[in-house]
Amino acid sequence: MPCSINNKSNYDISEIKPLVQDMYDFGQKRFGFKKAPTISFVSDRSNHHLLGKTGQYDPNKMEITVFTDNRHRKDMMRSIAHELIHHLQNLDNQFDNSGPTVAGYAQKDPHMRKMEADAYLRGNLYFRDWEDRYKSQHKDIF
Numbered sequence: 001m002p003c004s005i006n007n008k009s010n011y012d013i014s015e016i017k018p019l020v021q022d023m024y025d026f027g028q029k030r031f032g033f034k035k036a037p038t039i040s041f042v043s044d045r046s047n048h049h050l051l052g053k054t055g056q057y058d059p060n061k062m063e064i065t066v067f068t069d070n071r072h073r074k075d076m077m078r079s080i081a082h083e084l085i086h087h088l089q090n091l092d093n094q095f096d097n098s099g100p101t102v103a104g105y106a107q108k109d110p111h112m113r114k115m116e117a118d119a120y121l122r123g124n125l126y127f128r129d130w131e132d133r134y135k136s137q138h139k140d141i142f
Helices: 017-031 073-091 110-137
Strands: 004-008 038-042 055-058 063-067
Touching (some): 017 110
Parallel strands (some): 004 038
């Protein structure tokens, strides 16, 4: 089951789009997503160039938003892996008893803190495992 990938930015995603789909497919085999999310690449010129938003997940829409401005492709991929773990958490109903994801939610809400820690740990491992597999299967990538 492929995920929907939308480009709502001026960033050319033609090079990264097949990698995103491949990483999603890898996660589908590993985690067994029951439903596919939508992944949207967006531009937000008001986003701070040093400490701005990188990505977010909307559990109601099952949508991952990736902010493209001033980002390296690999960094965007890592953000997607992190947000895909939040998607998995949503499919497991872990968002049911959580508060809104406003500034400071991961510091103030113990349940959300655990979910964020899980997304950092499993998201980074997921990205690393996917990347290592992809590079070993596509040695001509370099």
